[in-house]
Amino acid sequence: MNQEIINLYDEYTHKPLKRSEFLRRLVLLTGSTMAAMAILPLIEVNQAHAAVTSLEDLFTESITYTGIPQDMQAYVARPKENKKYPAIIIIHENRGLNAHIEDVARRAAKEGFLAIAPNALSALGPLPATEDEARAKFQELKPDNNLQNFKNVFDYLATRADFNGHAGCVGFCWGGAMANDLAIHVPSLKAAVAFYGRQPAAEKVSSIKAAIQLHYASLD
DSSP states (O other), X not given: OOHHHHHHHHHHHHSOOOHHHHHHHHHHHHSSHHHHHHHHHHHSOOHHHHOOSOOTTEEEEEEXXXXXXXXXXXXXXXXXXXXXXXXXXXXXXXXXXXXXXXHHHHHHHHTTOEEEEEEGGGGXXXXXXXXXXXXXXXXXXXXXXXXXXXXXXXXXXXXXTTEEEEEEEEEETHHHHHHHHHHHHOTTOOEEEEESOOOOXXXXXXGOOSEEEEEOOSOO
16 A cells, blocks of 8 residues: 555545545545545545454443533443453543444454443434544544543443453554543553553653553554
8 A cells, every 4th residue: 555545545534624625635546546546445434345354252232321511422342241340441542432442342342341432422412323423423422522532431430240350451543642542541451552642741751650652653
């Protein structure tokens, strides 16, 4: 894949560009509209193909827990056996909770974890219909409320009979920043893994008690 195309898609998802401008520039890079339309499914999240992890031997459910200004929604997956598990909080990118992130939760469940994937946008009311609308709606999130909504996951987990009291988190891009924030603000967090995302301020690093694993590639 041409690195310029990858860079353009990164700009589209994170700047973000309007879709019309993204497609216009993609046509210029690929040489034709037909070529651009052939490349597009290779770089965008395909909801129909995102569910690659089997539900066999898994228990899944959609739950709600207390949030600000409205309740939060989340997807939960764990092994089918009804016992206590360590938890992993799966934190999505700036496109909200989608089929791919739900599949990541199922992958964690296959490894023996109680996985919970909150949807940050659910606290704002009705969910956007498209990923473009979701990216725009992220601008409405108030940072303090948003952080509290993810801290509230730990209070919710404490009410579950299938949680053993040990929790970590993994976040992707926008979610990587939240993983870093949780490491600062949740002393009980055992581990935090960030794939990209904003780093914490240097003066706050000393408050981190969790094990940390960080992924920041120059080209991806």
